[in-house]
Amino acid sequence: xxxxxxxxxxxxxxxxxxxxxxxxxxxxxxxxxxxxxxxxxxxxxxxxxxxxxxxxxxxxxxxxxxxxxxxxxxxxxxxxxxxxxxxxxxxxxxxxxxxxxxxxxxxxxxxx
Numbered sequence: 001x002x003x004x005x006x007x008x009x010x011x012x013x014x015x016x017x018x019x020x021x022x023x024x025x026x027x028x029x030x031x032x033x034x035x036x037x038x039x040x041x042x043x044x045x046x047x048x049x050x051x052x053x054x055x056x057x058x059x060x061x062x063x064x065x066x067x068x069x070x071x072x073x074x075x076x077x078x079x080x081x082x083x084x085x086x087x088x089x090x091x092x093x094x095x096x097x098x099x100x101x102x103x104x105x106x107x108x109x110x111x112x
Contacts, residue, residue, distance in 0.1 A: 001036035003027055007047045014052075014062045014070060028073070040074040083107040 005024065011022035020029070032036035052058045052067060086108055093101050101108060 002039055003031070003036060004039040004041070007044055007045075007051060010044070010048050010070065011051060011058065011062075014066055015058075032073075038074070042075070045071045047077065 005027065009024045013022060016022045019025050023092050027038070030036055048071070049067060051060055086105065089101065089108070103109060
């Protein structure tokens with residue numbers, strides 16, 4: 001099983017008083033234990049940091065060290081794609097429920 005966590009669950013995890021017992025905590029433990037593959041898009045790391053720094057209420061509640069530790073934990077996981085320019089094409093294929101994407105682009109072909 002392959003799981004991709006979006007920004008909001010990651011921020012909720014950082015806000016949780018019992019983060020390790022939360023649903024996101026269970027997902028992270030499962031990935032670290034090798035029960036499934038956690039996908040992490042490097043742009044999510046930037047988005048998590050940006051959203052927290054843009055909102056003083058989040059900055060006051062989430063220590064910078066917690067953000068850095070979470071991102072260090074997640075960065076070893078494989079990115080969904082290598083070329084960010086392919087995101088639009090992938091998004092359209094998913095939204096349109098395409099069965100195939102035909103391309104000579106090796107970044108896309110390697111996704112399988």
